[in-house]
Amino acid sequence: MAEGIKIIKGNIVFTPSFGQLEVFESSFILIEGKTVKGIYRELPAEYTNMAVTDYQNTLIIPGFVDLHFHAPQFANKGLGLDLELLPWLERYTFPEEAKYTNIAYAQAVYKQVVTELWKWGTTRVACFGTIHKAATAKLLELLALAGLGGYVGKVNMDRNSPDILIETTEQSLTDTEDYIKATVDRYELVKPIITPRFVPTCSPELMTGIAKLAQKYNLPVQSHLSENAGEIAWVKKLHPECQNYASVYHQFGLFGQQPTVMAHCIYNDDAEIALMAKSKVHVAHCPYSNNNLASGIAPIRKHLDNGIAVGLGSDVAGGHEVSIARVMTMAIQVSKLKWLATDKSEKFFTIPEVFYLATKGGGSFFGKVGSFEAGYEFDALVIDDSSLEVSACNQYSVEDRLSRFIYIGDYHNIVARYVAGAKIEQPQL
Ligand code: GUN
Ligand code: FE
Known part of the structure; x- marks a missing residue:
């Protein structure tokens, strides 16, 4: 019998396309090595004498993808959220991130962070560290130890930042390259990513330099774009030569020259949206954060209609929830406010639509991730939702059960997790 074959049985649910x-x-999913081979209602004869992991009446869904997460802000969840973005960064975020010169502190928090991601069913994450290369390399190591997949960035900041959290341009470039060399070939599922914090904290020389590193090591790029009115006005003042915020990144080689994901994208004009689409930039939609920091409601349906790939992000600690299931419900809720605010022209999201964004939408940034179509890496969550049943009303369809898990379930309902074909147990860090 073929080596490395796994067969898993349950109620299999996924979204091969947006909203579908x-x-x-009660079907079988066949996994060979890391990837899905097929789904069968009846097992083909050649496999019938192989062992089956029978998860019985559970739901089996793709693992959740968090396309925008700040690991070093974990201790700040729920703090300072009466402020808008710029004062929040200055008063809460930067002082907390400055602590990550201390590797013991970093290690202690990051162990908890990785365990929380595992617990809530996030199987892939695009993650910011801090400017500190040692602490950020530790985060990457811990994610790899846990068996999770991700991109982790050493953050770049050489201007408009407080003394406790700033680098010289030269140090930023040297440390970024050291960090890349130390991590780029070290782990299979966790890789470095180029991470300018945002335009206001990165000089033109720095942006040019890290774009060269992205090319040299063939790395993706992540940052923030058009989140808040004050931020956007600041970028305009810093770069009057550019038509808009996106073209600042673009002119320095950080906007689609390599695979790129930008968080938020709330206030892009049509020219910017056209550049995002042309540059194949992914959007990380972070509705909790956008509510908490009073940033606005991103026009996500419009981005999708323009052919832009979108995933969901927790944006901890702008967002206070690690759970991507909760982020899904918040994405639906804010889309309803957007629908009302646009005279019902921008339709609100449905469960199958946000389920797609949370899995295949964000997963596409990682390759063939986020679906159970043949050839996709098998990232999965096994959901035992029996605790959500109402005994007198036992008539839920599989679709209903998925909806109820997303709205009212939590990590207790996740009874098994798989990443790239491997079952991952609670991290022992
Ligand atoms: N823009 C620049 N830095 C940050 C950050 O840490 N969080 C959010 N939400 N926006 C940012
Ligand atoms: Fe962010």
Whole structure:
């Protein structure tokens, strides 16, 4: 019998395209090595004498993708959220991130962070560290030890930053390259990513330099774009030569020259949206953060209609929830406010739509991730939702059960997790 084959049975649910839910009740999923080979209602004869992991009446869904997360802000969840972005960064975020010169502190928090991601069913994460290369390399190591997949960035900041959290241009470039060399070939599922914090904290020389590193090591790029009115006005003042915020990144080689994900994208004009689409930039939609920091409601349906790939992000600690299921419900809720605010022209999201964003939408930034189509890496969550049943009303369809898990379930309902074909247990860090 073929080596490395796994067969798993349950109620299989996923979204091969935006808004299209596929349901295979009581079916088999065949995994060869890291990837899905197929889904079968009846097991083909050649496999019938192989062992099956029978998860019985559970739901089996793709693992959640968090496309925008700040690991060093974990201790700040729920703090300072009566402020808007810029004063929040200055008073809460920068002082907390400055602590990550201390590797013991970093290690202690990052262990907890990785355990929380595992717990809530995040199987892939695009993650910011801090400017500190040692602490950030530790985060990457811990994610790899836990068996999770991700991109982790050493943050770049050489201007408009407080003395406790700033680098010289030269140090920033040297440390970024050291960090890349130390990590780029070290782990299979966790890789470095070029991470300018945002335009206001990165000089033109720095942006040019890290764009060269992105090319040299063939790395993706992550940053923030058009989140807050004060931020956007600041960028305009810093770069009057550019038509808009996106073209600042673009002129320095950080906007689609390599695979790129930008968080927020709330206030882009049509020219910017056209550049985002042309540059194949992914958007990380972070509705909790956008509510908490009173930033606004991102026009996500419009981005999608323009052919832009979108995933969901927790944006901890702008967002206070690690759970991507909660982020899904918040994405629906804010889209309803957007629908009302646009005279019902921008339609609100449905469960199959946000389920796609949380899985295949964000997963596409990682390759063939976030679906159970043949050839996709098998990232999965096994959901035992029996605790959500109402005994007198036992008539939920698989679709209903998925909706109830997303709205009212939590980590207790996640009974098994897989990343790239491997079952991952609670991290022992
Ligand atoms: N823009 C620049 N830095 C940050 C950050 O840490 N969080 C958010 N939400 N926006 C930012
Ligand atoms: Fe962020």
